[in-house]
Amino acid sequence: LDADPDRSVAFYSQDMNQGMQDRMRIESGLRQALGNGELILYYQPKFEIGTDRLVGAEALVRWLDPARGIVPPGEFIPLAESTGLIVQVGEWVLEQACAQAALWQRAGLPPFRLAVNVSAREFTASLPARVAATLARYRLDASWLELEITESTLMHDFGRVTAIMDDIHRLGVALSLDDFGTGYSSLSYLKRFPIDTLKIDRSFTTGIPGDPSDCAIAGTIVSMAQQLGLRVIAEGVETVEQLSFLRESGCDEVQGYLYSKPLPADDFERSLRENWLL
């Protein structure tokens, strides 16, 4: 331990400086990435457990940095959220996802919902109109689109959030509650907000079947969803043991490496045509 208070303060502020420099470097890099077309979307399929039918996919952003290679969203989304840059990133993601879904719609593929992650800061009164305009621009049927939001979105002003959700539903776009069980909000919002699907967070799926608490939590989320008339999906399913537990519990859908990792659009489409179309 460093007993000299002056020295530890010096070290501390140096660390802070380094941290701030890192943040500023990533932020300006991300700003450029948006302009240079360095962001790309990967797509991960979702399957219905009972039928093994592909019922949807999730769009997940990556940053193709010429210097660093593929940068995962965990390394820039939290920063984008704290700086507000997430709004521009989100606009690009929605645009790109709708453009891609419209290509699949036009190619005559059987419809499935493509889910886009929407951060709390993007969930504003102007979102429904932007979604409507994007669907119209690509002539994409609203039944192709879903928005995944997290509990943090719901913790803002109730009336405002409900109004935005209602507007989104009126368009025919579905809403799911992502990372379910990891937030701190009360369960009462589940019956108050118009949500279609609960998404069990990967942190619970991981412990199945070995960890009794994770099994209890996942099982409880499934039965609660059933009683509330919501669909329920588990993310991060990697093993057949997890799949059988979820099937026994009555979970509707699964997503995870057991079926497929997130894939670039052309790989996703190839797998879709070769393996996932029943």
Ligand code: C2E
């Ligand atoms: P998320 O929305 O909870 O997405 C699920 C994450 O789990 C993805 O990580 C996915 O690749 C990963 N995953 C899926 N199946 C498995 C599995 O079986 N095993 C394991 N170990 N992982 C699995 P990814 O793509 O790195 O994304 C991380 C997070 O970044 C996302 O978590 C989401 O919160 C955020 N994110 C990604 N794309 C976007 C976006 O376009 N907009 C916003 N706002 N956030 C995004």
Ligand code: CA
């Ligand atoms: Ca998600």
Ligand code: CA
């Ligand atoms: Ca998650």
Ligand code: CA
């Ligand atoms: Ca999430």
